[in-house]
Amino acid sequence: MKERVLRRPLAGKALPRQWVRVIETCCLTVLGFLLSQATVFDSLAPFGIAFAASVPKGRVNIFVAAGVAMGTIVPGGAGQPLRYLAALATVLAIQWIFGPFKRMVRHPAYAPISAFIAMAATGAALLPVYGTGISSLLSVGAESLLCGGSAFFFAVSLRILWEGRRITTLSRQELCSVVVSAAAILVALSRLDIAGISVGRILAVLMVLLAAFYGRESCGSIAGVATGLIMSLSSADMSHLGGAYAIGGLMAGLFSPLNRLASALAFIVSNGIVAVRVGGSPAVYAGLFEVMIASVLFILFPADWGASLRKVLDPKVTAIPVTEGLRKSVVMRLQFASKSLGEISQSVDAASKKLRKMTTPNLDTTFSQATDRVCRNCGLSMFCWGPACYDTQNAVNDFTSILRKNGHIERSDIPAYFSKRCCHVDEFLREINASYRDYAVREAAERRVAEVRGAVVDQFEGMADMIGELADQLEEAQSFDQPCANRVAEVLSEFNLPPADVSCLLDRFERMTVTAVVTGYDMQSVSLRKLTQAVGEACDRVFELPGVASVRDQTRLTFCQQAVYRLSIGCAQRSYQDGPLCGDSCESFFDGQGRAILMISDGMGSGGRAAVEGAMTTSLLGQLIKAGFGFDNSLGVVNSALMCKSRDEALSTLDVACFDLYTGHLQLMKAGAPLTLIRKNGKVLSCDTASLPVGILRDISFEHSEIRLREGDIILMVSDGAICSGTDWMEAELTAAGQFTAQQLAERIVEQARLRRLDGKDDDITALVGIVKKGV
Template sequence: MAKEKVAAQVPEGQAPPISNRRVDLENWLAALLPGMRAVARQAVFFVVGLLCARGVVFGKYAPFGVAAVAAMPYHSMWSTVLGCAVGYLLPSQVSVPVHYIAAILAAAAIRWTMNDLVRVRQHPVFAPMTAFLPMLCTGMALAFVNGSTPSGTAMYVAESLLAGGAAYFFAHAGTALGSRRGASGLSGQEIACTLLSLGILLLAFADLTIGSISLGHIAAVLGILFAARYGGVAGGGIAGIAAGTLFSLGTTGLNYVSGAYALGGLMAGVFSPVGRLASAAAFVVANGVASLQVGNQAAVISGLYEVMAASVLYIALPKGMGSKLVGLFSSGDDHSRSDGLRRSVIMKLDYAAKALGGVSESVEEVSRKLGAACAPDINGVYKKAIDEVCMGCGLKIYCWERNYGDSMNAFNDLTARLRTRGRIDRTDFSPHFATHCSRLNDMVECVNRNYEAFTVRQAAEGRIAQVRNMVANQFTTTSRMLEDMASEMELFERFDFAAAQQVSEVLRAAGVTPIEVSCRVDQFNRMSIEIEAMQVERMRLNRGAVVKEISRACGRLFETPCISTAQGKCRVQMSERPVYRVQTGCYQHVCGDGQLCGDSYACFNDGSGRQVAIISDGMGSGGRAAVDGAMASGIFSQLVKAGIGFDTALKIVNSALVVKSGDESLATIDVAVLDLFSGCVELRKAGAPVTILRQDGQAKRIDAPSLPVGILNDAHFAKADAVLRDGDLVVLLSDGALAAGDDWLCETVEQWQGLSPQDLAEELVAEAVARRSDGHDDDVTVLVLRMTTPQPIPKDEDEEKAG
């Protein structure tokens, strides 16, 4: 009705409005599009049939056209037949083209006749037999009519077998590529069939030459290099064997290409992690080594020219060209195997954690029993002194047989004096014992000497007991570390091997050679990437450019990576761009305007979508406090960046401070962990003061009493949680900021209306110093975190960034 009204409003003799003509054109194109697609599909299969018919082996045999007719989809069979017929009728090295035309017509007739027999035509041997039987029958008829020799008859049988094998490859490749599983879902067998099918199509260009240089050989070498680049050793090896086998059959006098291409593909795959230039050079060298066995110098030189031309093209082509081949070599079977491997690793980590926990309990139990049995006793001091002094005394019977009780009481009374003064003299013995002992001076000297040795041994035993406890705690800490790893792996549902290969290619293009790349997808379909490289590669890593290219390659937007180094290795971890961002500001006041601050802080993204902020306050001020605070925050930050859990990292820091030196080392640790996907904040405190949160414009104190690290053999976080929204603040403080109380802090944070957290941090530090009225000074550190929601990226720009 609407169209009729519009038409009625158009005056007679005038053209319809442009908008109406545009709608009609769009409707006409929409109606024409399905037909155009169908024609294009038939044209593709016509070309496939033409190329298969032009592939020649053994100098004059062309069985692959018949294989194409037997294996291509039924809806495109007649286009394939027509293409094969044209290919066989065109001038070529084939001596009797009628033989092949009869075979393709026979194969088409067999398929047409049995198309309704679903179980028969879907059997794996149907396509090979449909190609083999017509080829064999027409070949035998030709041999009978022409009176062929036994060797000629054998060649007809051989080409029939090749036709059957090629039909098997075509059928499996077509089924795999038409299954919509994607290239990454193909099995190893399907990949091999696909590569062999592509090699048969390239065989048609083997005789297309410029001088003595074969364009088909150049295309085959180029394909092998791309397969090695994106498939590694397996891709290069499979592609080299497939292309080498086919071209050695199709080229008289160049049989060495079978081994040369296979070896070249293998070497190109081995050197693919180093870069394109190294991979191409490895192929050239391997091909040259394999060609040394050939006596035909002209053929070898032509082959080397072909390889070098393909290598130059490979290096000159754009870096991202062929990146879709990544999925072809990421076998679908690997996904199920990777899930099984993930479950196996989780179970092993969990069991190892429980076993180490059992070892810790055993060590602690044995330590307690040995401590009770072997601890030094002050009675041993008296016993040793009595044995040394009284052994040869004539009054021994009187003192230790008749008056044993009085004599022992005299020694027991010495215990309090020894512990108080550390030594005794003659007057400390009871008068009764002193008047009867003829060797009192020797006894006093012996008791003092043995007590001094006892105190040294007692101190050593105490230290040994502390070390035993530390060892037991280390087993417990290692157990917790393994449990953290198992819990982390439990969150990931699968590993994306195709994305990992693309990330590797991006890094190599940026001049960074990765050792290992892992792309993991969690239960919320969020991807995280972990990269390991040598430490020297960190200097070459342009964070912004690499993140941009990785985002484009993976089709996801990633956050700036977290980079850490350890033992000569560089670890790069990044996650997808989260919902929130964090603005940070930090300011410090050094006690007495000195050079060293006892407070240490760190703020970083851990690469898993969390922003971590840490303040550590060393005991006291000055150099020693600076060492303790820097040591605590530095070790803790490094462990968290390495993926170790917060509780486990705290225990390791505590152990490090305890054993650092004989002197007492104390430090507080205050941690805020902001989940940038959910907005949750976790506050973890070990001896740290209050934290100020401003939520929805209201400021409140968060206090969680706990002990600093470095005091006891065990350490624990006190924890508190909250949920933040856009504009909310987290203010971490060292105890120097609280000398004048915290009421003014809450009031200042609540009333602050600025946008830069750095301004608030500076204001709070200046106010804390000014408000202090006790005549003392202390280090002051304030770290402010502001949660923000980034402005939405326009759709077109977002799609462009994601690639």
């Protein structure tokens, strides 16, 4: 965890790390002292032990333990100091034993379990002394559970503190943990009183009023229940505070839309009713005075200070502000940006064509300059380019085809009539050859520049199309479910995945797609199945496992509703001569929009270079599809990337199958790829279209085919190395597939392709199989 730095608000300079640690240690030690002084049921003090357990080893836990021990020993705190000191020693022993196991220490259940064990073990040890009756057992059990639960809330609050998070980023669960932790501290402060008026209870009432006013009745009820429960446990005389604070928080929240005075009066009246029902005792009257003092402080509370509280507490403010008007505005801006990029592409293309005409080297001009340098000082120049101009020009024109073919001309290539008349033949040959070499170099450079210009034009055009496609997708969206988005954000926070953004989108078929961008995603520590189940419960729907796409430190999770079909996928490969690298690359994934994507790319040739080209093709296309872009626009980007990758020609075939898990619609897209076989209703169909591979020409597009599949149908995609011995045997294999799994069938196809090749040659072989099955 990164070291946080405290800043002086006026000077703006960071405090040294040593001072940060000193301040942090002092604050935690004081908290340990105060919490160990907080008692419930008059003599039980579990909060200090819970706080010590929530501070992991290495986080100044020795100093915290010292503060807890001091609070335990000082009179007025725990009724059995030796027992709590023993529990504290047990907690330290547990931390020392299990401290090296970092994964265990970071688990949310570590602190509650260690606190519960320490309190239960020491309580059980004293049962023979104080009796083993039902009341003693219940007392030990209740205190142990309270200690474990408090440790959980303290651990959550401390994690928020050490991460340096703002209050506006907290989820409801984290906010409740902070409220409970603050209430426990206020129990200790409730012992400070002036003429029977408790400072801690005044602050507790103020906290409930603030929560009710800025968070309405929901937050007011949460704060009232949490603080009232803990305060009522502190003493038998305060048992009425649980109901008083809970009802008061609810009523203050209901009257909060009016103004602060109405909210405060509602809280006072609610507590007055409870006081009348309980009866007039000094503690009850003191409680009413405390409520009045807290109400005055609440009315005088600065409005500017409550802005951050309103952002995190008010459900209307925390809802993601996506409205129909905002959606239309975003769509219009995306469409305008798409058109602007399209015009830029056209302008760059037009300018490059004009520059090409101006800068492209001309062979006639090259020959003219060469002959001028040789003939300008020759005495026969007037004759050669006068009466004999026709013969001289014909000889020079004949040099063009020879130079194009051989790259140079020799004396034997010169016509006899020209060599007999010209007195500078050798010098003429040198000039012509040198000029042609310069011309060839400039022509190659200009050709490469033209390719780069073309690639730039294609990139601008591709970006325009991709942005336009995003605008169309957003315009087709029917509605956004904001309450679901807020609930999903809370679920992600519970899984320690702080959400940067959450969207719950309903399409025109009322199918929901949940998209969340999170930070700190760790595949090892998060169960996607449990996370999917929790997200489904939050949205009251059943979702598929999410599609996962990571960029730098952020990860996008896309959940789609459970589909009608599912696709069982199997892939098998064999490299050329069983080498370590395969020139074919295959990939399969679910794009998070209810579609299964299968891809095969065959790089040019075999071995390492072919492997790089094939892997680059599938990787780039997969990333773009996962990002939400269409196939045709993504193909243009991949094609431009391959053309600009190196000076050498880099080409790959591309075979893509997109299966819609909701409708059974299969879309096949090919760019230079071999045929695809499909078994539909027991019959084998072949899809073979003529197309060009990517990486050669600028204007490359997919050849599309479509078909609708049902349960039991099979998709078979192969590379060209599998079809060298024909496809009849593959059709027979598909017909007799029987009970083969997708993986078994793919492996069988590859093995049979290897055995059936009899021409003595070898190639990379890849088979990708998809079997349609029922979704539920």
